[in-house]
Amino acid sequence: xxxxxxxxxxxxxxxxxxxxxxxxxxxxxxxxxxxxxxxxxxxxxxxxxxxxxxxxxxxxxxxxxxxxxxxxxxxxxxxxxxxxxxxxxxxxxxxxxxxxxxxxxxxxxxxxxxxxxxxxxxxxxxxxxxxxxxxxxxxxxxxxxxxxxxxxxxxxxxxxxxxxxxxxxxxxxxxxxxxxxxxxxxxxxxxxxxxxxxxxxxxxxxxxxxxxxxxxxxxxxxxxxxxxxxxxxxxxxxxxxxxxxxxxxxxxxxxxxxxxxxxxxxxxxxxxxxxxxxxxxxxxxxxxxxxxxxxx
Numbered sequence: 098x099x100x101x102x103x104x105x106x107x108x109x110x111x112x113x114x115x116x117x118x119x120x121x122x123x124x125x126x127x128x129x130x131x132x133x134x135x136x137x138x139x140x141x142x143x144x145x146x147x148x149x150x151x152x153x154x155x156x157x158x159x160x161x162x163x164x165x166x167x168x169x170x171x172x173x174x175x176x177x178x179x180x181x182x183x184x185x186x187x188x189x190x191x192x193x194x195x196x197x198x199x200x201x202x203x204x205x206x207x208x209x210x211x212x213x214x215x216x217x218x219x220x221x222x223x224x225x226x227x228x229x230x231x232x233x234x235x236x237x238x239x240x241x242x243x244x245x246x247x248x249x250x251x252x253x254x255x256x257x258x259x260x261x262x263x264x265x266x267x268x269x270x271x272x273x274x275x276x277x278x279x280x281x282x283x284x285x286x287x288x289x290x291x292x293x294x295x296x297x298x299x300x301x302x303x304x305x306x307x308x309x310x311x312x313x314x315x316x317x318x319x320x321x322x323x324x325x326x327x328x329x330x331x332x333x334x335x336x337x338x339x340x341x342x343x344x345x346x347x348x349x350x351x352x353x354x355x356x357x358x359x360x361x362x363x364x365x366x367x368x369x370x371x372x373x374x375x376x377x378x379x380x381x382x383x384x385x386x387x388x389x390x391x392x393x
Contacts, residue, residue, distance in 0.1 A: 153181065153187060156181075156185065157183045157186075159190050168186055170182050170185065171238055175238065178241055192230040196226035196230030197224070201219050204222075246314075248285065250318055250350075252286065254351065255281070255344075256277055256278070256281070256286065257322055257344040260273050263276050264336060264340065274326070275290075292306050305323075307319055307320075307322060307326065308320055311323060322343065325339050325340060
């Protein structure tokens with residue numbers, strides 16, 4: 098390069114530097130949203146919400162792309178557990194990704210340790226693990242939904258008793274339902290409060306609100322309570338004794354279910370106990386029999 102070229106290059110760089118400095122120092126109209134976001138502290142809750150939104154975006158993509166037969170959505174179980182369909186699908190995809198990658202990593206580690214494996218083994222294991230892991234969230238949601246419905250039934254029996262008590266004190270139907278829902282602090286009472294509040298804002302009758310909640314969560318006991326409340330509102334019937342009888346029958350049903358599960362557990366335990374008893378008798382009688390037959 099000639100000296101003229103060096104001079105031109107130096108002039109160009111100096112001009113670019115001066116222009117960048119002037120552009121940086123020139124006054125601009127700030128964006129209010131960006132300024133407030135920069136001034137606001139980033140908390141762990143914000144990071145968690147951002148992560149949740151990211152995963153739900155992946156789940157929304159899975160809902161749009163995957164066929165219905167591949168990703169069946171247990172809508173009532175998810176509504177009961179408070180999980181969105183997008184979050185459920187994102188969890189399935191994350192589990193499948195872990196199942197797809199983990200066997201490959203283990204195969205690579207075995208190769209590094211000097212343990213050769215057939216090239217098809219990691220691929221087959223990866224596909225099988227991906228399918229199994231993809232199905233794990235369905236089993237997890239189903240098991241959690243069973244426990245949640247059992248807890249809902251127990252809390253609902255207490256709620257019905259509280260409503261009957263409010264009705265016996267002279268409260269109206271809506272007032273009795275709303276007051277009884279404010280007594281408990283569990284998630285069941287919170288869902289009942291939200292249901293009644295939503296019905297009030299939407300202009301629905303209390304029994305219609307409870308029936309909608311029962312249908313969305315698949316709680317037949319709550320449908321029966323809604324029918325009893327509808328009977329009181331439509332025909333003006335006194336429901337104090339009916340509610341008490343319903344709560345009593347619900348508690349008896351829960352007790353019967355618990356006794357049935359306890360009997361099933363006892364039956365399952367009888368098999369290993371019998372096997373242990375046979376082994377213990379064999380230990381006691383075995384030496385004597387062997388000595389009698391001359392084998393010992």
